[in-house]
Amino acid sequence: MTDDTHDIAVVGAGIIGVACALRLARQGLRVVVIDRQAPGHGASFGNAGHLATEQVFPIADLSILKRLPAMLMDPMGPLRLDWKYLPRALPWFTRLLLNLRPAPFRHTVAGLRTLNEHSLGAWHRLLGDIRRPDLLKVDGSLLVFERPESRAAIEALQARMRQQQVPVDFWQAGAVQDVAPQLSPHIQGGLFFPATGHFLDPYRVVRELVDAAASSGVQFLTRQVQGGRLNGQGVALTTDAGALHARRVLIACGAHSAPLTAALTGQRVPLDTERGYHLMLPQEHERLPFPVTSLERKFIMTPMAEGLRLAGTVEFAGLARPPTMARAWQLHRLSDGLFRTPLNADAATPWMGFRPSLPDSLPVIDRACDGKVLLAFGHQHLGLTQAAVTAELVARMASPLTAQGGQLPDLAPYRLSRF
Structure with a gap:
């Protein structure tokens, strides 16, 4: 092994891979980040920008069984399963349903809550370290409802949230x-979550972390990782530009993590992808003070530096099929009636990305193969929220004596061996 071998190769240059790379480099490790795209150009580019610490429940519940026919038949529904993908998705959905039984469901909620409770503090530390705390606004978020008959559901959700110690307040119409006067007067009220925040530009966050990491010696390579193997000195990765050697590897390439995990650890991971869409409205800058989600319409609107981002919907269609961009434009139609005057969609841009999802709704954060392989993927729609705390956990796994972050979650719920 040559002297220029890296201490750790991070496969994946999304928000999680980049945040981990920075933390690892600040601990004195020689780090290289490898991705087939430029940093931040995967799912991290187009997320909703919402620091969603309140989302401690899985995205699905047992009502998914009743909704399955609509999921297959309605291409514009909030939760869609491409019927052509159904045979491949059935084993994953079976495991999802099994995880919605009471005991595993409680396990999932506890695991999500633990990560989310540590997320805001971890983000403050990370942004403070790079002297960019201004990138995050911690001013809360709001879930609104429009139909009087939805009040019971909102009150039940508030009770469940309080049971999980999630800070939440009920707001009357x-x-x-008072805080969002441009919203429709027909809105009945909502739940306000004070311990949440949003990023004015999620891609800018990645870029700032990349710059800080590069200043700390991290090397960024645009390469396609095709496989890998363990050897006596560490890990040999096969790329489209030749072999790359490192003493350890961190697999953090989101929805693309399963093949490399299997190649290096021998463990097959039931990883699938929730395809998420957004529509960016560059003409809308003053509509909302913070993120607002619609209970009935099931999408979120986040004010950003470049306009208003409408995001949401879940589509199961795998990694290979082309995007259904009509789903992004559907978000604009969903906004009709939510405001006193319609949103301006001039020069709007649609986007689709792959959220990495496991059937128990928890990520994999673990070490394997005597510490030669580290894992940080499967954060589903909470990748942005949990990126900073994941980076602290990875740093603790890599260098327990020098890691920062204070009291951190136990890794037991996120182990690879649970599958």
Whole structure:
């Protein structure tokens, strides 16, 4: 092994891979980040920008069985399963349903809550380290409802949230109008989550972390990782530009993580992807003070530096099929009636990305193969929220004596061996 071998190769240059790379480099490790795209150009580019610490429940519940026919038949529904992908998705969905039984469901909620409770503090530390705390606005978020008959569901959700110690307040219609006067007067009220925040530009966050990591010696390579193997000195990765050697590897390439995990650890991971869409409205800058989600319409609107981002919907169609961009434009139609005047969609841009999802809704954060392989993937729609705390956990796994972050979650719920 040559002297220029890296201490650790991070496969994946999304928000999680980049945050981990920075933490590892700050601990004195020689780090290289490898991705087939430029940093931040995968799912990290187009997320909703919402630091969603309140989302401690899985995205699905047992009502998914009743919704399955609509998922297959309605291409514009909020939760869609491409019927051509159904045979491949059935084993994953079977495991999802099994994880919705009471005991595993409680396990999932506890695992999500633990990560989310540590997420805001971890982000403050990470942004403070790069002297860019201004990138994050911690001013809360709001879930609104429009139909009087939805009040019971909102109150039940509030009770469940409080049971999980999630900070939440019920707002009457007048309180909603006071803070967001451009919303429709037909809105009945909502739940306000004070311990949440949003990023004015999620891609800018990745770029700032990349710059800080590069200043700390991290090397970034645009390569396609095709496989890998363990050897006596560490890990040999096969790329489209030749072999790359490292003492350890961190697999953090989101929805693309399963093949390399299997190649290096021998463990098959039931990883699939929730294809998420957004529509960016560059003409809308003053509509909302913070992220607002619609209970009935099931999408989120986040104010950003470049306009208003409408995001949401879940589509199961795998990694290979082309995007259904009509789903992104459907978000604009969903906004009709939510405001006093319609949103301006001039020069709007649609986007689709792959959220890495496991059937128990928890990520894999672990070490394997005597510490030669580290894992950080499968954060589903909470990748942005949990990136900073994941980076602290990875740093602790890599260098327990020099890691920062204070009291951190136990890794037991996120182990690879659970599959």
